[in-house]
Amino acid sequence: MKIAVLPGDGIGTEIVAEAVKVLNALDLKFEMESALVGGAAYDAHGHPLPESTLKLAKEADAILFGAVGDWKYDKLDRPLRPEQAILGLRKNLGLFANFRPAICYEQLVDASSLKPELVAGLDILIIRELTGDIYFGQPRGRREAPDGEFKGAPEAFDTMRYSKPEIERIAHVAFQAARKRNKKVTSVDKANVLETFQFWKDTMIEVHAQYPDVELQHMYVDNAAMQLVKAPKAFDVVVTGNMFGDILSDEASMLTGSIGMLPSASLNVKNQGLYEPSHGSAPDIAGKGIANPLATILSAAMLLRFSLNQEEAAQRIEAAVQKVLAQGLRTGDIWSEGTTKVGTAQMGDAVVKAL
Amino acid sequence: MKIAVLPGDGIGTEIVAEAVKVLNALDLKFEMESALVGGAAYDAHGHPLPESTLKLAKEADAILFGAVGDWKYDKLDRPLRPEQAILGLRKNLGLFANFRPAICYEQLVDASSLKPELVAGLDILIIRELTGDIYFGQPRGRREAPDGEFKGAPEAFDTMRYSKPEIERIAHVAFQAARKRNKKVTSVDKANVLETFQFWKDTMIEVHAQYPDVELQHMYVDNAAMQLVKAPKAFDVVVTGNMFGDILSDEASMLTGSIGMLPSASLNVKNQGLYEPSHGSAPDIAGKGIANPLATILSAAMLLRFSLNQEEAAQRIEAAVQKVLAQGLRTGDIWSEGTTKVGTAQMGDAVVKAL
Ligand SMILES: CC(C)[C@H](C(=O)O)[C@@H](O)C(=O)O
Ligand SMILES: CC(C)[C@H](C(=O)O)[C@@H](O)C(=O)O
Numbered sequence: 281m282k283i284a285v286l287p288g289d290g291i292g293t294e295i296v297a298e299a300v301k302v303l304n305a306l307d308l309k310f311e312m313e314s315a316l317v318g319g320a321a322y323d324a325h326g327h328p329l330p331e332s333t334l335k336l337a338k339e340a341d342a343i344l345f346g347a348v349g350d351w352k353y354d355k356l357d358r359p360l361r362p363e364q365a366i367l368g369l370r371k372n373l374g375l376f377a378n379f380r381p382a383i384c385y386e387q388l389v390d391a392s393s394l395k396p397e398l399v400a401g402l403d404i405l406i407i408r409e410l411t412g413d414i415y416f417g418q419p420r421g422r423r424e425a426p427d428g429e430f431k432g433a434p435e436a437f438d439t440m441r442y443s444k445p446e447i448e449r450i451a452h453v454a455f456q457a458a459r460k461r462n463k464k465v466t467s468v469d470k471a472n473v474l475e476t477f478q479f480w481k482d483t484m485i486e487v488h489a490q491y492p493d494v495e496l497q498h499m500y501v502d503n504a505a506m507q508l509v510k511a512p513k514a515f516d517v518v519v520t521g522n523m524f525g526d527i528l529s530d531e532a533s534m535l536t537g538s539i540g541m542l543p544s545a546s547l548n549v550k551n552q553g554l555y556e557p558s559h560g561s562a563p564d565i566a567g568k569g570i571a572n573p574l575a576t577i578l579s580a581a582m583l584l585r586f587s588l589n590q591e592e593a594a595q596r597i598e599a600a601v602q603k604v605l606a607q608g609l610r611t612g613d614i615w616s617e618g619t620t621k622v623g624t625a626q627m628g629d630a631v632v633k634a635l
Numbered sequence: 636m637k638i639a640v641l642p643g644d645g646i647g648t649e650i651v652a653e654a655v656k657v658l659n660a661l662d663l664k665f666e667m668e669s670a671l672v673g674g675a676a677y678d679a680h681g682h683p684l685p686e687s688t689l690k691l692a693k694e695a696d697a698i699l700f701g702a703v704g705d706w707k708y709d710k711l712d713r714p715l716r717p718e719q720a721i722l723g724l725r726k727n728l729g730l731f732a733n734f735r736p737a738i739c740y741e742q743l744v745d746a747s748s749l750k751p752e753l754v755a756g757l758d759i760l761i762i763r764e765l766t767g768d769i770y771f772g773q774p775r776g777r778r779e780a781p782d783g784e785f786k787g788a789p790e791a792f793d794t795m796r797y798s799k800p801e802i803e804r805i806a807h808v809a810f811q812a813a814r815k816r817n818k819k820v821t822s823v824d825k826a827n828v829l830e831t832f833q834f835w836k837d838t839m840i841e842v843h844a845q846y847p848d849v850e851l852q853h854m855y856v857d858n859a860a861m862q863l864v865k866a867p868k869a870f871d872v873v874v875t876g877n878m879f880g881d882i883l884s885d886e887a888s889m890l891t892g893s894i895g896m897l898p899s900a901s902l903n904v905k906n907q908g909l910y911e912p913s914h915g916s917a918p919d920i921a922g923k924g925i926a927n928p929l930a931t932i933l934s935a936a937m938l939l940r941f942s943l944n945q946e947e948a949a950q951r952i953e954a955a956v957q958k959v960l961a962q963g964l965r966t967g968d969i970w971s972e973g974t975t976k977v978g979t980a981q982m983g984d985a986v987v988k989a990l
Contacts, residue, residue: 414828433798435834444788526857534865
């Protein structure tokens with residue numbers, strides 16, 4: 281078994297180092313190999329996703345990913361910017377199923393913007409389709425407007441697309457995930473406006489026929505953005521397209537108040553997966569040793585569960601994280617009066633000790 | 636001066652009746668003429684936006700709109716569904732600039748899902764482009780996938796498009812609105828992924844050169860969805876495209892906890908406008924006389940301000956609404972211990988009395 285370790289930029293290197301520490305402490309047999317990605321790879325090789333990094337990622341059973349991006353790359357042409365690495369990995373490896381849990385840890389309820397009673401016990405799973413939609417749809421670009429009120433004016437355009445097999449496979453993922461949880465799927469669409477999402481909705485209904493034990497609810501994306509604020513606990517599994525999923529999964533993780541705790545997994549049909557924290561590269565605090573490594577450590581647990589089939593080891597990590605929280609250890613982002621503030625490495629060490 | 640009154644479906648008729656009551660109490664000279672729209676128009680004429688209604692709307696200086704939609708029309712073909720009326724009015728009248736204030740009234744702070752300190756004093760203005768983007772972009776439809784991994788499979792697609800003049804005119808609207816407020820514009824895009832929104836961002840920067848006194852900030856839509864939850868008061872004017880604006884404006888209004896209080900305006904280049912509450916038709920409480928008419932009454936105030944150039948009358952209405960809130964009158968949606976629960980008509984009467 282092989283894990284590709286891609287720390288990336290900003291706090292990426294610091295938080296991934298802690299997750300690697302935890303993986304090494306497990307006494308399991310797997311190989312780990314590191315490579316540059318994002319801005320770090322651009323600096324060294326002139327490209328955010330060099331051939332060698334892509335090759336390593338393809339060969340590995342799983343990828344442990346940190347984060348990419350830094351303001352200093354803002355001026356580069358789009359294809360060279362750090363975030364192209366993550367888009368490239370998703371597309372090249374076919375990582376179509378993105379799992380983004382939004383969990384509010386009991387001890388961290390007060391960190392939320394929301395009133396405690398609205399988020400205590402929150403545990404929802406957002407499943408975002410990750411290789412289709414307007415993210416990759418062709419054609420796209422700039423041109424003279426071919427028609428309409430401003431015919432002839434410069435315009436830019438993109439194509440939103442979903443084919444039936446793409447919707448079907450993410451639907452199966454969602455219904456199967458719901459079976460292991462509270463058996464409710466909310467499919468988020470914009471069927472009242474978009475052809476793509478009327479088709480999405482129709483296809484969800486078709487696939488649902490195979491899962492009579494799971495409840496299927498349909499919700500417009502604007503309403504979903506509201507209901508997440510109003511009553512987030514009413515959701516169980518949320519499934520949606522790439523663009524809406526980008527927005528709603530970030531909104532949902534911020535609701536918990538502790539995005540520094542939230543892992544994510546992106547899987548392909550072979551259960552090869554990329555595992556990364558839900559938060560970004562936070563260049564403003566990079567190198568200071570204060571970033572929260574727990575989302576990355578919990579991503580490593582998901583990696584063991586989904587791609588390496590090591591459920592027991594995954595649970596050991598998750599229990600260890602619960603333990604350090606119970607011990608009152610907190611990085612700055614989740615710190616509150618009465619708890620002990622620790623740095624990135626101290627937090628990683630504490631998890632290792634708690635294993 | 637002529638106001639077209641289009642109550643629509645669900646609670647639409649009840650809440651619009653109260654706004655009309657308030658307008659009539661002002662002793663201003665204008666004509667009002669009503670017509671059916673949405674499901675009500677479909678039932679009577681077989682179309683949600685009959686020719687006669689569209690003609691009235693076009694001739695009027697302003698439109699007072701209630702809400703459209705009811706589950707019972709869900710099975711109709713898309714072109715006949717109630718919400719097509721609102722899309723048709725926007726497109727036919729060129730109502731490109733949608734103003735959606737998200738204000739948290741002092742007396743209603745506790746109705747919010749968010750902690751009081753995060754929303755007390757909240758006053759942001761979301762400006763959503765309303766006639767372009769993926770809402771109206773052609774081509775769209777269903778076909779066999781012309782290329783890609785699932786070439787030949789059934790697929791659906793839509794086109795996201797923005798031409799330069801469309802972006803420029805909404806940019807001017809946003810910068811000019813910011814000048815009358817706190818002089819800060821946040822332009823929300825997804826320039827890291829979409830050609831359309833890289834062009835949006837570039838054009839915002841160009842137009843900004845004419846407004847050196849206004850600060851321009853750029854934010855990705857996923858981050859905006861998070862920052863609205865985390866620190867909504869950091870925003871002043873938010874400007875974005877039709878699709879992102881649909882999602883973010885609903886999220887923002889729900890943050891206030893009192894969406895039943897929030898008006899909206901949609902204007903064209905001639906300041907002809909459509910005015911409607913930010914909430915929907917709420918068929919579940921229709922006909923019960925319990926809906927909150929204040930968002931519609933405040934929409935009538937915006938109508939007087941923007942389309943009829945009656946600033947003083949607009950302020951009289953707004954002051955009257957403040958007064959009934961101070962008196963402790965509340966409809967069910969904003970009621971809390973210690974305040975007086977009233978119905979739709981009682982609330983309208985109270986506003987008239989407070990004028
Ligand atoms: C960096 C960006 C391209 C990416 C996305 O939009 O998918 C990010 O926001 C994410 O959600 O992983
Ligand atoms: C009813 C629907 C078409 C509409 C939209 O998406 O614009 C609504 O959600 C709105 O925001 O006015």
